Amino acid sequence: MKLIAIANRLYLSALILVFMIGSLAAYFVMKSIINHEFNEKLYAEQDQLIYELNNYSNLEKTYYLNIGDVIELEEVAFDANLSPVLHDTVMYDPYEKKELPFRQLKFSSEIKDKHYIITISKSLLPNQDLIEGVSEIMIGLMIVLVLVLGLLNRIIFSKLWSPFHQIIEHLRDFNITQPHSLELEKSNVDEFNKLGDVLEQMVNKSMKDYRTLKEYTENTSHEIQTPLAIIKNKAEVLLQEPLEEKHMRELSKIYEAAGRLARLKEGLSTLTKIDNHQFPSVERIDLNAYVHRRIDALQELLEIKNINVEWSQNDQTYLDINGDLLYLMINNLLNNAIKHNVQNGSISIAIANQSISIQNPGKPPQVPVDQLFERFKKSSSSAESTGLGLAIVKRIADHYGFHVSYTYQEPNHKISIQFNPKKNL
Amino acid sequence: MNILLIEDESTLAESILSYLQKEGYHCEWVDNFAKAHEKAWVYKYDCVIVDITLPDGSGLDVIETLKQIKSSSGIIIISAKNSIEDRIKGLDIGADDYLPKPFDLSELNARVKAVIRRRNFEAQNDIMFNEISINPYERNVMINDQSLSLTKKEFDLLLYFVSNQNRVITKESIAEHLWGDDMDMADSFDFIYSHLKNLRKKIEKAGGNDYIETVYGVGYKFTRH
Numbered sequence: 143m144k145l146i147a148i149a150n151r152l153y154l155s156a157l158i159l160v161f162m163i164g165s166l167a168a169y170f171v172m173k174s175i176i177n178h179e180f181n182e183k184l185y186a187e188q189d190q191l192i193y194e195l196n197n198y199s200n201l202e203k204t205y206y207l208n209i210g211d212v213i214e215l216e217e218v219a220f221d222a223n224l225s226p227v228l229h230d231t232v233m234y235d236p237y238e239k240k241e242l243p244f245r246q247l248k249f250s251s252e253i254k255d256k257h258y259i260i261t262i263s264k265s266l267l268p269n270q271d272l273i274e275g276v277s278e279i280m281i282g283l284m285i286v287l288v289l290v291l292g293l294l295n296r297i298i299f300s301k302l303w304s305p306f307h308q309i310i311e312h313l314r315d316f317n318i319t320q321p322h323s324l325e326l327e328k329s330n331v332d333e334f335n336k337l338g339d340v341l342e343q344m345v346n347k348s349m350k351d352y353r354t355l356k357e358y359t360e361n362t363s364h365e366i367q368t369p370l371a372i373i374k375n376k377a378e379v380l381l382q383e384p385l386e387e388k389h390m391r392e393l394s395k396i397y398e399a400a401g402r403l404a405r406l407k408e409g410l411s412t413l414t415k416i417d418n419h420q421f422p423s424v425e426r427i428d429l430n431a432y433v434h435r436r437i438d439a440l441q442e443l444l445e446i447k448n449i450n451v452e453w454s455q456n457d458q459t460y461l462d463i464n465g466d467l468l469y470l471m472i473n474n475l476l477n478n479a480i481k482h483n484v485q486n487g488s489i490s491i492a493i494a495n496q497s498i499s500i501q502n503p504g505k506p507p508q509v510p511v512d513q514l515f516e517r518f519k520k521s522s523s524s525a526e527s528t529g530l531g532l533a534i535v536k537r538i539a540d541h542y543g544f545h546v547s548y549t550y551q552e553p554n555h556k557i558s559i560q561f562n563p564k565k566n567l
Numbered sequence: 568m569n570i571l572l573i574e575d576e577s578t579l580a581e582s583i584l585s586y587l588q589k590e591g592y593h594c595e596w597v598d599n600f601a602k603a604h605e606k607a608w609v610y611k612y613d614c615v616i617v618d619i620t621l622p623d624g625s626g627l628d629v630i631e632t633l634k635q636i637k638s639s640s641g642i643i644i645i646s647a648k649n650s651i652e653d654r655i656k657g658l659d660i661g662a663d664d665y666l667p668k669p670f671d672l673s674e675l676n677a678r679v680k681a682v683i684r685r686r687n688f689e690a691q692n693d694i695m696f697n698e699i700s701i702n703p704y705e706r707n708v709m710i711n712d713q714s715l716s717l718t719k720k721e722f723d724l725l726l727y728f729v730s731n732q733n734r735v736i737t738k739e740s741i742a743e744h745l746w747g748d749d750m751d752m753a754d755s756f757d758f759i760y761s762h763l764k765n766l767r768k769k770i771e772k773a774g775g776n777d778y779i780e781t782v783y784g785v786g787y788k789f790t791r792h
């Protein structure tokens with residue numbers, strides 16, 4: 143999830159929580175204030191009413207009491223001696239023309255030597271309106287706050303975090319095989335500057351390590367050549383001598399091992415050469431025709447395993463690619479398809495939509511699929527296999543920005559290469 | 568036949584010399600550019616085997632010298648740098664072949680023979696081995712004057728054997744000779760076996776002898792018994 147989404151989510155939940163508690167608290171506080179005020183008013187009205195009843199004979203001339211208040215005067219024969227009692231009730235309101243909540247104050251009083259039980263009923267409607275109004279204001283406020291916060295967040299994230307995104311962008315473009323410093327721009331955020339500095343140091347260090355490693359590989363690869371040739375040729379010379387079979391076999395193992403080392407070295411130096419861009423020349427190659435030619439060259443291998451080749455090609459696919467690299471890539475793929483095939487098996491080659499896929503039945507891979515393209519991950523324990531084939535394919539693909547994928551779906555292995563449309567026409 | 572070997576690594580040169588001398592070639596060896604340059608001017612060789620990286624110069628310059636004096640020598644480059652540019656450049660300035668190190672002596676031997684054959688306009692001549700006669704130019708084989716129909720690989724295999732008579736030829740070197748980088752070593756041994764089986768069958772059917780001896784666990788030997 144994006145940082146901004148998480149932040150927004152957190153903000154929103156915090157806001158809702160605070161507003162809910164706040165609104166609730168506000169509601170109760172408000173309610174108690176209003177209640178209190180209501181009661182005060184009722185008591186004041188009681189006093190006012192008693193005063194008015196005592197002092198005026200004609201009530202119609204004075205309007206000190208609130209409209210909507212209902213006053214009942216019940217004359218009784220004796221002093222009821224009621225202390226004032228408050229209670230809520232529902233009554234018909236002639237103004238609103240419906241049943242509404244009222245608060246009543248009931249008390250007894252002696253006015254002009256007569257005993258009365260007086261009830262003053264006050265509509266609670268304004269009270270409710272007030273609370274509703276307050277809630278509306280609160281909700282409105284919350285919506286505005288959420289919008290403002292969201293907007294603010296967005297601005298903060300795009301403005302404030304832009305150095306961060308820039309760092310990510312640089313890191314994504316970074317390629318150890320074509321190293322150049324990150325060259326991050328300084329921002330005015332210390333944390334990001336610090337991050338940038340640390341990353342730059344790290345990148346510089348890995349670039350240095352990579353260079354050292356590459357030089358080491360190159361030197362080893364070259365310097366190993368002559369001793370290898372000596373071992374191999376000395377063994378070959380010795381093989382011509384009249385030796386006992388026992389010695390002959392030992393000798394042939396030395397010879398074999400030297401050969402293996404030579405092939406291994408060859409594979410590794412190919413990988414290094416790809417990294418070093420030592421295959422610069424590019425030519426336009428008709429992939430369909432090329433793969434057909436390669437298949438023809440491997441005909442005898444196909445015949446011995448009695449493998450049937452199935453073609454499906456939709457359009458002409460042309461690649462601008464180095465001939466040697468294409469050879470390595472296609473040859474490794476076809477060799478694998480033959481090697482890991484079954485007797486009387488088949489190879490399906492599909493060339494279409496700027497892609498090639500090669501599918502063949504075979505035993506399930508013994509190496510986790512995601513490690514298949516790593517060096518020295520062999521699915522057979524065969525000593526003669528260098529375990530570099532697919533690593534070379536992958537490296538060539540990476541070099542040209544192709545996408546390689548592998549799937550195994552009982553019983554078929556399938557390797558597909560999607561050629562980057564950018565590189566082709 | 569005179570061969571000049573230009574190689575700075577003495578141990579390696581020894582093996583090459585020992586192998587080629589057994590083939591009946593007269594071999595000379597120099598280990599630097601200066602001596603090579605001098606020899607190339609003074610003597611005439613049928614084949615010059617030259618290492619590209621020499622302590623005091625490049626083997627490519629030796630080739631250019633040979634070309635300047637219009638030498639008719641065949642030239643084979645042997646190089647520790649299996650680089651495409653060197654190969655192209657070497658062949659461009661007139662080398663006949665390029666063999667990256669490490670190579671099999673049997674392979675070098677076969678290439679030396681092929682180069683000498685071509686240089687001496689012997690390509691049209693048949694290579695004879697008892698009742699077998701091979702014409703490398705037209706790529707056909709006769710047994711007791713009866714034509715033998717071989718596949719390309721069977722022909723290459725037979726020629727390789729005949730070029731390295733009485734030598735133990737390893738399976739690896741056969742595989743590399745026939746397929747080069749085209750195939751994984753592990754698979755190729757089965758294929759060698761199947762090609763050999765067919766080749767033996769065809770030769771015997773045509774009335775020839777089976778000269779191919781199996782050296783168990785190592786390879787094969789083409790010998791008169």
